[in-house]
Amino acid sequence: MPTSHWSYISKTVDLLKQYNPKSILEVGIGALKYGILAREYLEIYGGNRWQKKDWQVRIDGIEIYEPYITEQAKHYYTKIFNRDVVDLLYYRRLLLLPHYDLSLMMDVIEHLKKDRGLFVIQELCKLAKVSIFAIPLGDWRYEVTEGNTAESHISVWEKSDLLGLPNLKEATYYPVSGKEIGLFVFENK
Numbered sequence: 001m002p003t004s005h006w007s008y009i010s011k012t013v014d015l016l017k018q019y020n021p022k023s024i025l026e027v028g029i030g031a032l033k034y035g036i037l038a039r040e041y042l043e044i045y046g047g048n049r050w051q052k053k054d055w056q057v058r059i060d061g062i063e064i065y066e067p068y069i070t071e072q073a074k075h076y077y078t079k080i081f082n083r084d085v086v087d088l089l090y091y092r093r094l095l096l097l098p099h100y101d102l103s104l105m106m107d108v109i110e111h112l113k114k115d116r117g118l119f120v121i122q123e124l125c126k127l128a129k130v131s132i133f134a135i136p137l138g139d140w141r142y143e144v145t146e147g148n149t150a151e152s153h154i155s156v157w158e159k160s161d162l163l164g165l166p167n168l169k170e171a172t173y174y175p176v177s178g179k180e181i182g183l184f185v186f187e188n189k
Contacts, residue, residue, distance in 0.1 A: 002030030002068050002148075004107035008134055008183045009033075011172060012106070013041055015185060019130050021101030022057055026077075027085050027124070028108035029061035030068055035076040060100070062088055065148045086116045089123040103128035107181075109135050110153045117155055121165065125186045135162070137173070137180040157182075 016038055026034055042057045043049040049056065052075065061077045062085050063069055069080050081088055085108075088095065103124040109117045124131045135157050144151045159173070162184050172183045 002065075002151075003033065004030070004134060005181055007181060008106075008172075009037070011183055012104075012132060012134075013037055015130075015132060016041055016102070019102055021130070023098070023100045023102070024057065024059045025100045025103045025124070025128060026059065026061045027103065027105040027120070028111075029063045029073055029077065029080065032073055032076055034104050034106060035059050035061060035073070039076055058100075064150050067148075085120055086112065089120060089127070092123070092127065097127070100128040101130065103131045105131070106134040107136065109133060110140060110155055110157060111150055112155060114155045114157075114161075117157070118161075121162070121186075125165075125188065129188050131186045133162075133182075133184045133186075135182045135184065137182050140179065 012034065020042065024038055026038075029035060038057065038059055039055070043055050047056075058078045059076065061073070061080045063073075063080055063082060064084050066082050069082055073080060088097065105120070105124060109120065112120060121131070121133065136153070137157055137159055139156045141153045141156065143154075159180075159182055162182065165186070172185075173180050
């Protein structure tokens with residue numbers, strides 16, 4: 001499903017307002033939730049830039065599943081890469097991918113094998129000044145066999161997988177139905 005849990009939306013919006021980025025890269029745009037929220041709270045609320053022609057924040061997205069790249073998505077996002085995030089980040093210098101003030105990866109990392117997920121986390125932290133990850137902690141695995149098979153949860157993540165990584169700025173955890181989702185914020189120094 002192209003969505004994520006609601007429990008950390010307000011904290012994520014608080015972080016967007018706190019960091020006030022001028023450029024964002026969102027991995028897995030799905031239902032467009034964070035692109036729309038970023039536009040609303042970085043452009044419209046307090047900025048009064050409600051028309052696209054007045055927008056000042058660059059919001060790029062990466063989406064592996066082409067059917068999610070709708071006309072509405074193209075309205076809210078400056079550029080959308082229809083690619084596998086691992087490939088895109090691996091070839092980012094060849095593709096001239098810019099640096100960003102902030103990257104978002106909300107409920108996506110569990111769709112990657114663990115080694116590929118760690119690569120993505122580390123590369124996003126190099127590519128952006130601040131990186132925010134929402135990650136289901138514990139075993140949330142399941143397989144999608146029809147349609148968007150990239151929606152399968154194939155890796156298990158624990159808090160300890162992220163605590164040893166460099167530049168950990170903040171970690172906040174939200175319990176969901178007896179399981180946890182971790183909201184991790186990494187800041188480049």
